[in-house]
Amino acid sequence: xxxxxxxxxxxxxxxxxxxxxxxxxxxxxxxxxxxxxxxxxxxxxxxxxxxxxxxxxxxxxxxxxxxxxxxxxxxxxxxxxxxxxxxxxxxxxxxxxxxxxxxxxxxxxxxxxxx
Numbered sequence: 001x002x003x004x005x006x007x008x009x010x011x012x013x014x015x016x017x018x019x020x021x022x023x024x025x026x027x028x029x030x031x032x033x034x035x036x037x038x039x040x041x042x043x044x045x046x047x048x049x050x051x052x053x054x055x056x057x058x059x060x061x062x063x064x065x066x067x068x069x070x071x072x073x074x075x076x077x078x079x080x081x082x083x084x085x086x087x088x089x090x091x092x093x094x095x096x097x098x099x100x101x102x103x104x105x106x107x108x109x110x111x112x113x114x115x
Contacts, residue, residue, distance in 0.1 A: 035111055049109065058106070079105040 038047030044064050045057030058076075062069045078085040095102040 033107070033109055035109060055107075055109075076105040 032050075033053075034050045036048045036050045036052075038045070040046070040060070043060075045060035046055065047057075048054055056064065058072050059069050062072045065072075075087060075091070079088045079091075092102040
């Protein structure tokens with residue numbers, strides 16, 4: 001179903017409890033973000049962070065890209081390893097071309113006891 005036919009479902013997003021950050025390591029800043037609202041539409045997990053930033057879950061991104069969840073996990077592991085993998089280099093180039101930060105493959109947000 002096209003996104004436009006589901007656009008009215010955004011009002012059904014579920015509110016989440018505010019996020020309470022862990023104590024940062026020395027020299028590390030605090031990014032006090034939590035999940036404000038989250039929903040799954042047609043198997044694509046998405047939501048809004050407390051600062052208004054929209055997000056996709058890892059599984060939602062995989063589904064939207066038409067790949068298995070493991071592909072996204074592997075890409076993230078390769079990215080974090082710091083080794084030069086072609087697909088990581090290509091994704092970073094796409095992000096950079098659009099003026100988007102590519103320092104990390106994702107932003108970890110705690111939701112209760114889960115990431």
